[in-house]
Amino acid sequence: MGRSPVPPAGPRRGGPVGAAGHSGTPPLFHRVMDASLTEVRQALIDLRARFDGRVDSDALGRLELVLAEILNNIALHGAGTGESAAAARPGSVTVHLSVTSHGGGLACAVIDDGAPLPAECLVTADRMPAPEIAAMNAGGFGWYIIRDLTQSLFYFRENTLNVLCFHIPGPSAGRGGQVRAGVG
């Protein structure tokens, strides 16, 4: 675990990349952070500040939600199985987040050096339980939301790294985000 995936570049690369004075440049966002709920929150606030007014606001809302689900999942479970593992090793997982506007949508990559993503996260049944049952469970929505709002979602494990990439469609094409492979 101790090895860092990429040289630990100053974790707060908050400075605008391609922002000031480059209004024609597609906005980019890059952040290296500890996998903690508070770092995730700050990254999402900064992400919104970077993209607000420069990309479709609905797409930005969908992006923020998907990233919240992915990044919080890493913060809560990335250190290993069981909550005790995460609690015992706070901040032991590093996340690299990259977002760029692309083809009318937003292309994202999330790389972390935590425990492998369990396969069932990406392949669980497409259907939620009936709403009243889901409401009583009061959870289990995260991956459902991720799969519902993303396109071209793929994951691979490379040595010690989890690599998760996806696309958030823009306002026109493919809205609704339902993964209806091969339809239309």
Added chain:
Amino acid sequence: MAFTIEDIADGVVVRVCDARLDAAQAIHFKDRLRDVVGRNGPLILLDLGKVDFMDSSGLGAILAIRRALPRTHRMELAALTPNVDRVFRLTRMDTVFTIHETAPAGTPRPVRNGGTQPLDGLA
């Protein structure tokens, strides 16, 4: 996580004052709301008009409170912003709540109310 509480005819309006109801806040939010529910009702009308971001942890907190409601109580929602509305629709949790376009104005609670209300008006 801050709330304000206003009395209405059959219960209270709980106005959530934070802009983000996310995983970093969910447990805190749940604890405080549970406390409010325990001392008010029967209607708990949750005004989410100031919340412009909610994730599945925030939704889970609301659902956990709903699940634990006393039989006499009910929880309804009001003033969902687009990002919050999206989460309810995607998960179909919009079908298990009564959702109002706007929250009614109630009678604001005095900060001190019988000396037992550490939450009321707390910022």
